[in-house]
Amino acid sequence: MNRKTLVLPAAAVLLAPLLAACGGAEDGRAIVVGTTDQFIANEDAPAPLDPAFAYDTGTWNILRQTVQTLLHVPRGGGEPVPEAAQSCGFSDKASESYRCKLRSGLTFADGTPVTAEDVKYSIERVLKIKSDNGTAALLAGVDTVEAKGTDEVVFHLKSPDATFPYKLSTPVAGILSKDKYPADKLRDGFDVDGSGPYTMKVEREGEKAARFVFTRNPNYKGDIAPRNEKVELRAFADAGAMGKALESDDIDMMARSLSQKQIRELTETPKERIRVTEVPGLEIRYLGFNTKAPSVKEKAVRQAMAAVVDRGALVNGVYGPTAEPLYSLIPSSITGHATPFYDAYGDSDTARAAKILKDAGVSTPVKVTLNYTTDHYGAETAQEFEALKKQLVASGLFDATTRGAEWSTFRPAQKRGDYAVYGLGWFPDYPDPDNYIAPFLDSDNFLNTPYVNKVVRDQLIPRSRRQADRTAASPVYAQIQKIVAEDVPVLPLWQGKQYVAARDDLTGVEYALNTSSDLLLWELGRGTA
Known part of the structure; x- marks a missing residue:
């Protein structure tokens, strides 16, 4: 049966605990969830699961269970x-x-x-x-x-x-024990010890973790009520391999990330005993800039790129109905959203871009390399960057090339400043406008960017946090977004939707992935809804 779920009726919410009670794992089988997230412990990132280091959706989804x-x-x-x-x-x-x-x-x-x-x-x-x-x-x-x-x-x-x-x-x-985690250095490897709802064992294949087995923690005391005794999270090389495992009943659910092709096929031509569910999402994608790199050091170059990019064509050509254009760091469903990039540059205005470069005395075509990760954000990333390249080249203002790398290589290189232009995605740590601003513009930020705007960092961000009523902070966020559109340290591209696909005897699927892409494995049970 094919089922899309955006908002559940009240009756369904009230019935959920009953369904979960009927949907436990009485047969003793672990519920198996597939993911395309890759978990690697190597020289560049020896401690991927240490809470003092982990800062991506995949690793946080391991830590949330444990x-x-x-x-x-x-x-x-x-x-x-x-x-x-x-x-x-x-x-x-x-x-x-x-x-x-x-x-x-x-x-x-x-x-x-x-x-x-x-x-x-x-x-x-x-x-x-x-x-x-x-x-x-x-x-x-x-x-x-x-x-x-x-x-x-x-x-x-x-x-x-x-x-x-x-x-x-x-x-x-996360709350840790000093007996397991040293005070002044990271804990290497994939071991995790905590007081969460599950304990965990990991199966490795060289530097990679192939699967994580979560078993209900009998000593757990907290607000979470697990609806299963054991869950396995299995890592797949790509969405295609994950989809085949679901069809063959090797896994019960595939979460992050389905390809656009899979979503379309599962929606238009449902497969027996597999249902696809749309859940609200707050993911954004953007280009980041090393503002000290010679090719993009001039603000005019970054502004011209903002004017050339056609977000509508990019989304329609690559992601279809699973994404929509974004003209701000703050997505449309979050308080404080505005459209400063559209207001400043329109959508694909080559004449405006040419004038920006000419007025700044920048010779064209500007040579740029668009760097992206091949294995972290889904199957369409390479296609997306090829489309971006074609748009820039077609303007006559840029000589653009693309270069892909695995996340384990890409992320350390990006933090070092090796890339002048790079593509990243952002899944919010929490659903508040602050978390779409501070991680990119505050001190010690996620991007490790050389860009600093003291007005934003020292005045506007602190001012926004004083507002207990978050809607009252909207004027401050509007001011910050205008500054971002003027300086273009990052260039927002699109915001995405989320989908999961599961066998029809799995319950709790609607709750297992929240708007921040947190994987809540304790919500899953097995039974008949």
């Missing part, structure tokens, strides 16, 4: 609620002091008690290690952490931050 956080975003979204904590909240009107009380009887998977000192240790460890992956930036607003007794922790912030509860719900704030 490492507990004080808060988590509940099913269906909304503000974070207590998870390892019994209660949390700001204890002052200025939103500079945040206090949490731990649940009673909380332990790590090995039975060791979890205390406020463990929370303090874990946060301070991230800030001390300060890896080059940009992870620590999420906690950069923490001034000091105070453990009060065994079950109370207080975070003293450098400045007001209404988004701090969201940050505590991310794996970077």
Whole structure:
């Protein structure tokens, strides 16, 4: 049966617990979920699953099953609620002091008690290690952490931050044991120890992790109620191989990422006992620039690229109905969205681009290489970059080429500044406009960019975080977005939708992937809905 789900009726939500109760894993079989995310531990990234380093959707989806956080975003979204904590909240009107009380009887998977000192240790460890992956930036607003007794922790912030509860719900704030994680260096390999809903074992193939087996943690105490006893996450080289495994019943579900071709075929010509489900998504794709690289150092070059790119043609030609053009870093469904790139450059205006370059005295054609990752964002990435190249070359203003590399090579090279122009995607850490701005423009950011705008960094971002009512921060985000469109340190391209495909005896599929692309494996059960 083919089923698309955007919004479930109230009755379906009320029935979900009943269906889950009927849909356990009574036969003892693990639920098997496929992914095209690649997990590699090598010289460039020896500790991919250490919360002080991990900062991509794939690795965070491993950590969410195994490492507990004080808060988590509940099913269906909304503000974070207590998870390892019994209660949390700001204890002052200025939103500079945040206090949490731990649940009673909380332990790590090995039975060791979890205390406020463990929370303090874990946060301070991230800030001390300060890896080059940009992870620590999420906690950069923490001034000091105070453990009060065994079950109370207080975070003293450098400045007001209404988004701090969201940050505590991310794996970077995962609670770790000092016996398993050293204070001043990363923990290499794929081992993970925590107090989350599952324990984990990994099967390796050389540098890669081929599969992760999650078994329900009998010592877990928290807000999550797993609907299965065991789940296996299996990594596939590409969406095609993952799709064949679903058809042959080797896996029960394929999540990240289906190809556009698979989505179209499964939607238009449903396969027996396989259903495809559309779930809300907040992914964006963009070009990033090393603003010190000679080829794009001139702002006019980046502005001209913004004027040449035809997002509509790009989306229609490569992604079809699974994506839509984006003219801002903040996607359309998030508070504060605007269209500054359309306002400034229109859509594919070659004459405007030529004038920008001429007025700046830039000789044409400008030679640029568009770098992309071949194995991280789905099957269409190479096609997308070929289309971008053709658009730039057709303008007569650019001499463009493309170059692809595996993520394990691409990401370290991008952080080093080896690429003048590169393509990346962003899945939000939390659904707030702050998380589409700070990771690209704040200090110690994800991109490791040389671009600095002090007005944005020192004034506008802090001002936006003072607003407990996030809609009240919209004027500040509008100002930031105009600056981004003027300076073009990044060039937004499109925002995407999310799809999962599963065998029809799997329940909880609608909840297993949220808007931030968090994989919530505990929602899955086996049965008949």
